Amino acid sequence: MEKFFKLKENGTTVTTEILAGLTIFLSMAYILFVNPSILVTAMAPGAGPETSVYAQYFGALMVATIFGAATATLVMGLYANYPFALAPGMGLNAYFTYTVVLKMGIPWQIALGAIFVEGIIFIILTASGARTFVVRVIPQNIKFATSAGIGLFIAFIGLKSANIIVSNPATFVGLGDLTKPDSLLAIIGLILTAVLFALRVPGSILLGIILTTIIGAFPVFGVTHYQGIIGKIPSIAPTFLKMQLTWGDLITGSFWVVVLTFFFVDFFDTLGTLTGLAQSAGFIKKGESDFPRSNRAYMADAIGTTVGALFGTSTVTTYIESETGIAQGGRTGLTSVTVAVLMLLMLFFSPLGLTIPAAATAPALIFVGSLMLKNLVNIKWEDTTEAVPAFITIIMMPLTYSIANGIALGLVVYPLVKVFSGKGKEIHWFNWFLALAFVYYLVFLQH
Known part of the structure; x- marks a missing residue:
């Protein structure tokens, strides 16, 4: 060994x-x-x-x-x-x-x-x-x-x-009834998970799921x-x-x-x-x-x-x-x-x-999602030609309910913003290839 x-x-x-x-x-x-x-x-x-x-x-x-x-x-x-x-x-x-x-x-x-x-x-x-x-x-x-x-x-x-979060005919989405058992349990589970993680407890996410499941068994x-x-x-x-x-x-x-x-x-x-x-x-x-x-x-x-x-x-x-x-x-x-x-x-x-139950795994999804946002600090927000494509990539994933759409739109916007800002030399030919491929996808394959 x-x-x-x-x-x-x-x-x-x-x-x-x-x-x-x-x-x-x-x-x-x-x-x-x-x-x-x-x-x-x-x-x-x-x-x-x-x-x-x-x-x-x-x-x-x-x-x-x-x-x-x-x-x-x-x-x-x-x-x-x-x-x-x-x-x-x-x-x-x-x-x-x-x-x-x-x-x-x-x-x-x-x-x-x-x-x-x-x-x-x-x-x-x-x-x-x-x-x-x-x-x-x-x-x-x-x-x-x-x-x-x-x-x-x-x-x-x-x-x-x-x-x-629930559907709303007037605003597409809205806040659900937080007094319902599944919603309230998920909120409790999220707080538990966050506290355990903050205290550096090993297996905090798994432990959060287990504790939330136990709490959910109470009448x-x-x-x-x-x-x-x-x-x-x-x-x-x-x-x-x-x-x-x-x-x-x-x-x-x-x-x-x-x-x-x-x-x-x-x-x-x-x-x-x-x-x-x-x-x-x-x-x-x-x-x-x-x-x-x-x-x-x-x-x-x-x-x-x-x-x-x-x-x-x-x-x-x-x-x-x-x-x-x-x-x-x-x-x-x-x-x-x-x-x-x-x-x-x-x-x-x-x-x-x-x-x-789903109400016990939901906090894990929400919490892991929050951990994945840490890469936002690495994005060059001061450069508009970099920030806008990045923002489009981020925002369009949840709003279109599709990771593919977010990536596609971000890679289409990227070369366009660059070339019309006088930074066309920064674009690799492969990015143009990807942009054209994703335009075809968005126009002809999405509907």
């Missing part, structure tokens, strides 16, 4: 690595419950939590989430030897459900096929080293804006699922309905190998818009997260822009996405919660292996996932 993970060389021990892995797991285990609760809406529309159909798909999605996350995290630990954990990405699961399936009307089986193709493209680009070209040409401020826009989008979804709320804690591993049959990928799909423009959007968000979310984590852990040396074995780290993300699609879950990406393990002293892949093992043990806790 010492020789394989190079523990002494990285200034760590087995005990430190295991504790770091436990800390990361506690920080991100919420996704094992939240991801199925989002994806089940796409795969079993109209089915309530009390129905057998909902239970079957929720259980299968929980297993898919675990296998997708554990596979990617094991690759990160054993192949890249870094203390980073991966799982289906927040925002990407929302895009899958609310935009691709429910809004665009694309069957979830085809959407999984798009994710599989995106994973294959990611593997090829990572293996060839072509990612450096894409990283260089996409405007930096659009990357920051994408993360922030996704944060607003998933926070909006959380507010909506808790009925804190005054009556929102939580106990389904059990430990049970047999759910059947993966409803989602396993159910992706659809035909020649007819591959020649459809809307299919490739979905593929490229998944790829874009996944690519830059992983890029930003891995770079930030590597800097925090000291893996990036002074004067360098990349860290050793970075292609191996990106390969973990690509393989996880491909495997996840086979099992039935949305795109897998690196989790910023890995920072908690780095703070705990984790420096090698043993930390990641620990996280993966703990995830696999969760296969026996599917009834717990069915017990957790």
Whole structure:
């Protein structure tokens, strides 16, 4: 173990690595419950939590989430030897459900096929080293804006699922009745989660979900309905190998818009997260822009996405919660292996996932959304030619209920504002290509 993970060389021990892995797991285990609760809406529309159909798909999605996350995290630990954990990405699961399936009307089986193709493209680009070209040409401020826009989008979804925000025929949206049990419980859960996080309690988001679920069981709320804690591993049959990928799909423009959007968000979310984590852990040396074995780290993300699609879950990406393990002293892949093992043990806790109500997962969505806004400080707001495209990217995601629309509009506005401001030389030809492609998407494929 010492020789394989190079523990002494990285200034760590087995005990430190295991504790770091436990800390990361506690920080991100919420996704094992939240991801199925989002994806089940796409795969079993109209089915309530009390129905057998909902239970079957929720259980299968929980297993898919675990296998997708554990596979990617094991690759990160054993192949890249870094203390980073991966799982289906927040925002990407929302895009899958609310935009691709429910809004665009694309069957979830085809959407999984798009994710599989995106994973294959990611593997090829990572293996060839072509990612450096894409990283260089996409405007930096659009990357920051994408993360922030996704944060607003998933926070909006959380507010909506808790009925804190409701539809209003006069103003489109309005404030719901905050005295209703689900809304009040979600507010309490959000405050609990924020306080726990502020106090640096390990696993604050997961703990917030658990405490909110317990509070929801009291008669005054009556929102939580106990389904059990430990049970047999759910059947993966409803989602396993159910992706659809035909020649007819591959020649459809809307299919490739979905593929490229998944790829874009996944690519830059992983890029930003891995770079930030590597800097925090000291893996990036002074004067360098990349860290050793970075292609191996990106390969973990690509393989996880491909495997996840086979099992039935949305795109897998690196989790910023890995920072908690780095703070705990984790420096090698043993930390990641620990996280993966703990995830696999969760296969026996599917009834717990069915017990957790939407009002308990909503605070996690809102809170994680707020954390994703931190990249706003990196945007060059003083430069209008950078600020306006970034703002359009951010604001149009929640207002159009689509991550794809936000990215598309931002990348269309960017070269136009630049060229008419006399800064045409700052535009790479690839940005013009993307702008034209997204104009076609917005004009011909949106309706």
